[in-house]
Amino acid sequence: MSKEPVAVVGIGQTKHVAARRDVSIAGLVREAAVRALADAELTWADIDAVVIGKAPDFFEGVMMPELYLADALGAVGKPMLRVHTAGSVGGSTALVAANLVAARVHGTVLTLAFEKQSESNAMWGLSLPIPFQQPLLAGAGGFFAPHVRAYMRRSGAPDAVGSLVAYKDRRNALKNPYAHLHEHDITLEKVQASPMLWDPIRYSETCPSSDGACAMVLTDRAGAARAPRPPAWMLGGAMRSEPTMFAGKDFVSPRAGRDCAADVYRQAHIADPRRDIDAVEMYVPFSWYEPMWLENLGFAAEGEGWKLTESGVTELDGDLPVNMSGGVLSTNPIGASGMIRFAEAALQVRGQAGEHQVDGARRALGHAYGGGSQFFAMWLVGDQPPDA
Amino acid sequence: MTRDIAVVAFAQTDHRRTSEDLSEVEMLMPVLHEVLDRTGLKTADIGFTCSGSSDYLAGRAFSFTLALDGVGAWPPISESHVETDGAWALYEAWTKLLTGEADTALVYSYGKSSPGSVRDVLTRQLDPYYLAPLWPDSVALAALQAQALIDAGHTDEPALAAFAARSREAARDNPHAQLRGPVPHGDHLVRPLRTGDCPPIGDGAAAVILAAGERARTLCPRPAWIRGVDHRIEAHGLGVRDLTDSPSTRLAAERAGAFERPVDTAELHAPFTAQEVVLRRALRLDDTVCVNPSGGALAANPIMAAGLIRIGEAAARIHRGESDRALAHATSGPCLQQNLVAVLEGDPR
Numbered sequence: 030m031s032k033e034p035v036a037v038v039g040i041g042q043t044k045h046v047a048a049r050r051d052v053s054i055a056g057l058v059r060e061a062a063v064r065a066l067a068d069a070e071l072t073w074a075d076i077d078a079v080v081i082g083k084a085p086d087f088f089e090g091v092m093m094p095e096l097y098l099a100d101a102l103g104a105v106g107k108p109m110l111r112v113h114t115a116g117s118v119g120g121s122t123a124l125v126a127a128n129l130v131a132a133r134v135h136g137t138v139l140t141l142a143f144e145k146q147s148e149s150n151a152m153w154g155l156s157l158p159i160p161f162q163q164p165l166l167a168g169a170g171g172f173f174a175p176h177v178r179a180y181m182r183r184s185g186a187p188d189a190v191g192s193l194v195a196y197k198d199r200r201n202a203l204k205n206p207y208a209h210l211h212e213h214d215i216t217l218e219k220v221q222a223s224p225m226l227w228d229p230i231r232y233s234e235t236c237p238s239s240d241g242a243c244a245m246v247l248t249d250r251a252g253a254a255r256a257p258r259p260p261a262w263m264l265g266g267a268m269r270s271e272p273t274m275f276a277g278k279d280f281v282s283p284r285a286g287r288d289c290a291a292d293v294y295r296q297a298h299i300a301d302p303r304r305d306i307d308a309v310e311m312y313v314p315f316s317w318y319e320p321m322w323l324e325n326l327g328f329a330a331e332g333e334g335w336k337l338t339e340s341g342v343t344e345l346d347g348d349l350p351v352n353m354s355g356g357v358l359s360t361n362p363i364g365a366s367g368m369i370r371f372a373e374a375a376l377q378v379r380g381q382a383g384e385h386q387v388d389g390a391r392r393a394l395g396h397a398y399g400g401g402s403q404f405f406a407m408w409l410v411g412d413q414p415p416d417a
Numbered sequence: 418m419t420r421d422i423a424v425v426a427f428a429q430t431d432h433r434r435t436s437e438d439l440s441e442v443e444m445l446m447p448v449l450h451e452v453l454d455r456t457g458l459k460t461a462d463i464g465f466t467c468s469g470s471s472d473y474l475a476g477r478a479f480s481f482t483l484a485l486d487g488v489g490a491w492p493p494i495s496e497s498h499v500e501t502d503g504a505w506a507l508y509e510a511w512t513k514l515l516t517g518e519a520d521t522a523l524v525y526s527y528g529k530s531s532p533g534s535v536r537d538v539l540t541r542q543l544d545p546y547y548l549a550p551l552w553p554d555s556v557a558l559a560a561l562q563a564q565a566l567i568d569a570g571h572t573d574e575p576a577l578a579a580f581a582a583r584s585r586e587a588a589r590d591n592p593h594a595q596l597r598g599p600v601p602h603g604d605h606l607v608r609p610l611r612t613g614d615c616p617p618i619g620d621g622a623a624a625v626i627l628a629a630g631e632r633a634r635t636l637c638p639r640p641a642w643i644r645g646v647d648h649r650i651e652a653h654g655l656g657v658r659d660l661t662d663s664p665s666t667r668l669a670a671e672r673a674g675a676f677e678r679p680v681d682t683a684e685l686h687a688p689f690t691a692q693e694v695v696l697r698r699a700l701r702l703d704d705t706v707c708v709n710p711s712g713g714a715l716a717a718n719p720i721m722a723a724g725l726i727r728i729g730e731a732a733a734r735i736h737r738g739e740s741d742r743a744l745a746h747a748t749s750g751p752c753l754q755q756n757l758v759a760v761l762e763g764d765p766r
Contacts, residue, residue, distance in 0.1 A: 032516050053546060085478035086500065091549070092473040092542040093501060096750040099650045106668065109650040109755070110509065113500035115479050121497055125509055132515035133419075270466075270496035272486045285493035400482045404496075 032131040034414050036253035036260035037375040039069025039246030045209035045360040048147035049240040054089060055101035058143050061242035062102055065139065069246040070257045073103035076246070077135035082112040082122030082142040083364030084399075089148040102141065114268070116312065116399025118142060119243065119367025120406030123395075124266045126247050127408070136249050143242035144362035151238050151363060170235060170315065172401060174227035176280040177317040181229065183281060186320060186335035188229065192220040193338055194316035195234045195358055201345055202355025204384035209239040209360040234316035234358070241362035243369045250414070261375035264392070264415050265296030266408035273401045280402055286325040289405040294327070297392070297409040298416075302327045306409070308350045308377045308387045310370040311396040314357045319343065323351070326396065326407075345385060353377065353385040367397025371408055378412045422514045423633040423640030424761065425626050426455035427729035427736075432595040432621035432717035435531040441475060442487040445527050445622045449487060452523070452624040456636040460489045463626075464519025466496040467510045469503035469526035470721050473538050484527065495519065502526060503623065503725030504686075504747030504757045508646055510627055520629045521636075527622035528721035535618050535720065543751065544653055555751065556615055556689075560607040562660040562752045563691035567609060569661045571698070574609055577690040578602050581613045581715055584690075588712025595619045595717040616688040621719030623726045641732035641743070641761040645673035648747075648757035655752060666699040666746065666756040673758045675700065675744050680760070682707045682734055682743035684727035688714040692753055696746060700758070710734065724748065728759050735763040 041064025043049070049057055058081075066072065079102050081095050091097065095111040102109070114121040119142040126140035151168070180186070196217045202208035203215075223233035253260045269289035271278065290302070299305045311326070313319045323334035328349060337343055343351035352358070354373040357366050374395035376382040382390075392411045398404060428451035436444055453459065466488060470481050481498050490496065495518075499505045503526025510522035530538075536554035543549040566572050581602060588597035595617045603612030626636070633640040649665035649672075652658055670676060683706050687693040693708070702708060709715075711730040714723045724747025731743035742762045749755040 032518075085472050087472060087478045089545070090541070091545045092471065092538070093749070094542075094545075095501075096542055096650075096754055097544045097653045099754075100652050100654070104650050105652050106649060106665070108648050110505060110648075111500050112497065112509075113481070114498050115482060125497065125512075128509075128512045128516055128518075132512045134512055134515065268495055268497055269493040270485060271490050271493040273482050275486075275491065277491070283493075288493050400479060403482065403485075 033133050033249045035127045035130045035263040036248055037245050037410065038248050038253060038256035038260045039065040039071065040372045040376055041065030041068055042207050042243040042369060042372065043241045044207050045239040045241035045362055047238065049145065054094060054145050055098055057145055057240065058098055058141055058242045059101045061244040062139060062141055065244035065246050071246060075137055076103060076139045078108040078129055078138045079104040080110045080112065080122055080126035080138060080140045082118040083144055084116060084118055088151055089145050114399060114404045116363060117367050117397040117404040117406040118399065119365050119369065120371055120395065120397030121268055123245060123368055123371045124268060124406055124408065127263055127266055130247050130249050137252050138247045139244060140247060141242060141244040142365040142368035144364040145240045146238040146362060147240050170227040170230055173315055174230050177229060177315065180281045180317060180321050184332040184335055190320055190335045190338055191229065191234050191316040192217060194313065194319040195220045197344055198352050198356045198358040201353055201385055202359035205354045208355040209237050230315050236314040236357045236361035239360050239362040241360065241365050243365045243372050245372055258381065259379045259412065261378045261410040262414045264409045264411045265293040267292035268406045270404050273403055281321060282325045283402045285403060286398065286405045289407050290326045293407045293409050303349065306392050306394050307390040308353060308393040310352055310354060310373040312357055312367060312370055312398050313352060314361060316358060319351055322396065350387050353382065353387060367406060370397055371395035375410050378410050420515060420517065420629045421642055422511055422627055422629050423642045424728065424732035425628045425633050425637035425640050426452045427625045427733045428452040428455065429593050429623040429726055429729060430621045431593050432619045432719050434595065434617065434619050436529060436620040437531065441480065441527055441529060442483055444620065445484055445525065446487045448622045448624045449525060452626055456626050458521065458626065461492065463521050463523045464495065465510055465513045465522040466494050467498065467506040467522065467524050469499045469501055469506040469725065470528060471500055473541060474528050474530060474720060476532060501749050502721050502747050504728055505648065507625065507725060507728060508648060508757060511643060511646055514627060514629050520632045522627040523624065524627065524725065525622065525624035526722045526725045528719050529620040530618045530720055531620050556610060557607045558655065558751045559689040560610045561655065563609050563689065565660040566691050566694055571661060572691060572694045577614050580690040580693050584709055584713050584715040587710050588716035591711050591716065593717065594712045597712060597716055610689065614690040616714050616718035619717060619719055621717060621722050623722045623729055625725065625729050625732065637736060639736050639738060639763050641735035641763060644760040644762050646757065646759040647672035648755065650755040653754060660752055661695065663695050663699040663753050663756060666696060666758065669756055669758040670700050673760045675758055675760050678742060680706060680742045680744045682710065682731060682740040684711060684731040684745045685709055686714050686724045686727050686747045688718050690715065695753060700744065724757065731761050735761055
C-alpha cells in the first residue's frame with residue numbers, strides 16, 4: 030500500500046472578529062474559501078470535493094448547516110462531507126480531507142472550518158446539563174481550571190507562567206493581520222491585573238469568542254507540481270480519542286494526546302521533536318495549556334514544560350516558537366480554531382506567514398484538541414515532500 | 418494500487434417509537450457488542466472508528482462524546498465523527514482503510530427522535546435566513562415533492578399506497594422493523610401524503626465492521642466487498658431543484674460503478690413513498706431488482722442510522738448468500754438533497 034503525498038497549496042482565512050454582522054454564515058465561509066482558491070490560483074471547477082467542519086450546531090442554531098452551505102461552497106454536484114469532533118474538529122476536518130487525497134479518491138479537495146459565535150452564547154452552549162456532567166460547570170473554563178491547578182501542583186510551576194503565555198500570544202497576534210485581538214497596549218502587568226474568572230485562569234488568559242472561517246486547498250503530487258507558490262507537504266497526521274471521564278484518565282497529560290503525537294512523529298520520522306520541529310501551533314485556549322501541551326507533545330519532560338515557557342524558548346524569536354499567529358488565545362472561532370492551527374503550520378513551512386514568519390521554518394506541527402481533553406488531531410507539515 | 422474493503426458484520430437495534438428508558442449510550446451498547454461478537458474482534462483490535470449522529474436530536478451539544486464512552490476507547494483509539502447519517506461515517510472509514518493506515522473499522526450511528534418533535538427539529542436544518550423562519554416541516558416538503566411527481570405523471574396516490582404496502586409486507590421478515598404487515602394507509606397528513614406514505618418516527622442504532630483484503634476473509638465467510646461508494650450533494654433551495662429527479666443519486670451511482678452490471682438487490686433510503694419513485698428512476702431499477710427486502714425506511718427510520726442500515730441490510734444479504742451484487746443508498750437533507758450510493762458484491766459462487 031502506498032499513499033498519495035498530500036500538499037497544501039492554498040490557504041485562506043477571514044479577519045476574525047467578535048461579530049461579523051455584515052455577512053451571513055454562507056458569506057463568511059465563502060470569504061475564506063475564495064481566499065484559499067486565490068492563493069492556489071484555482072477556481073471552483075478545480076475542486077473535486079468539499080470537507081467541512083465546525084463545532085456544535087447549537088452555536089449558530091442551524092442543524093447540519095453543510096446542507097444549506099452547499100451552494101455557497103461550490104459543492105453542488107460534488108461530494109460534501111461534514112465532520113464534527115468537538116474542539117479538535119478543525120484539525121480532524123483537514124485530516125479527513127487529506128485522506129481523500131492520500132487514498133487517491135480525489136485529486137484536489139477544499140476543506141473548510143468555521144464558527145459564527147456571535148449567533149449565540151458559547152459559554153452556555155458549552156455548559157452541559159446535569160445529569161450528564163457535574164453541576165456548576167460554567168463554560169469551558171469551569172471544566173479546565175481544576176486541571177490547570179493539578180498541573181501547577183504536580184509540576185511546581187510558579188504562578189506567573191500563565192500570564193507569560195498570554196502576554197506572548199497577544200503580542201504575536203499584533204503581527205497577524207487576521208487575528209481577532211489586537212491589543213496594542215498589552216503589558217505583562219495588564220494581564221496579571223485582569224480579573225480572575227476561574228481561579229487560576231484570569232480574563233486575559235482566556236480565548237475570545239470569534240466569528241471566523243479558515244479554508245485550505247489540499248492536492249496530490251500532480252496538483253502540487255502546478256501550484257504557483259511553494260506547497261506545504263503533509264509528513265504525518267493522526268487522530269486519537271479517549272473517553273470523557275473514567276478513573277484512570279490523566280486530565281493533565283491525556284494519553285490520547287501523547288499517543289497521537291507519537292503516531293505523527295513515527296510517520297514523519299521525527300526522533301526528537303524538540304530538535305527536529307521548528308515551530309508549533311498548538312491549541313491553547315487557556316494560557317496554562319502551553320506548558321501542559323509542551324509536555325504532552327514530547328517537547329519537554331514531565332513537569333518541565335513551564336521552564337521552556339519561562340525561559341523564552343517559545344517566544345517568536347525563541348528556539349521553539351509556539352503560536353506565532355497569536356494562537357487560540359487571540360482568535361477563537363471554535364470550529365475553525367483547529368484548522369487555523371493546521372493552516373498556520375503550513376504557512377510557516379511555505380514561508381508565507383508574513384510578519385510572524387519564523388526564519389527557516391522547515392517542519393511545523395499543527396495541533397488541536399477538544400471535548401474534555403479527549404479528542405486530539407495533529408499534523409506535521411514540511412517544506413519538502415515525504416521521501417516514500 | 419487499491420485495496421479491497423468489505424462489510425464483514427452488521428447489527429442493529431429493534432427500532433421503537435420511544436426508548437425513554439434508555440440513554441443513547443444504553444441504546445447503542447448492545448449493538449456495539451453484537452457487531453464485535455460477530456467477528457470476534459475487541460475494541461482494541463479495531464484500526465479506526467467512525468460514528469454518525471446529530472446533536473439536534475439529542476437536544477444537547479457534543480452528544481456523541483458520551484457515545485464514545487460506550488465504545489470503551491481505552492487505550493485511546495483512532496476515531497472520528499460525522500454530524501450526519503452513519504452512511505457518511507462509513508464513507509470516511511472506507512477512505513481511511515483505502516490509505517492503508519488501518520485494516521479494520523467500526524462504524525456506528527444512532528438517533529433518538531422520541532424526545533422531541535422530529536418534524537419541528539428537522540426544520541432547523543433549512544436555510545436559517547429565508548426558509549427556517551417559515552418552519553416548513555419535513556412532511557410538508559416531502560408532500561411538495563410527491564405532488565410534483567403526481568403532476569408530472571410519474572405516479573399517483575394508489576401507486577404510492579402500493580409502495581407502502583409492499584414495504585411493510587416485506588418488513589414481516591425483519592424482526593427489527595417498527596412497522597410491519599398491514600398498516601392502515603390512513604388520512605392525509607399533508608396532501609397528497611397520507612400517514613401510510615410517511616416513515617414511522619422512532620429510536621434506533623446500527624453498527625457495521627469493515628475490513629480490508631485477506632483480513633475480511635478471516636472475519637466473515639462471505640464478505641460484502643465494497644466495489645464503489647460515492648456521494649453527491651445538490652443545491653439546498655427547493656426552488657432551484659427539479660424535485661421529480663435526483664441527479665446527485667444518478668451521479669453517485671455512476672461514480673460508484675452501479676451501472677456497470679445489474680444489481681439483484683437495492684436497499685433505498687426513501688423515507689417517503691414518493692421518494693422511491695425518484696430513486697428507482699435515477700438508479701434505473703426495474704422489476705427484476707429486489708427493492709427494500711428489509712422494508713426500508715417506511716418500516717423503520719431511526720434518523721442518522723437509517724442510511725447506514727441500508728448498507729448493513731444489503732451487506733447482510735450478501736453474507737447470507739441471498740444476493741451477489743447489491744446497491745445501498747442513503748440520503749440526507751430535505752427532498753433527497755444529498756445522496757450516497759454504495760455497490761456491494763459477494764465472491765462468485
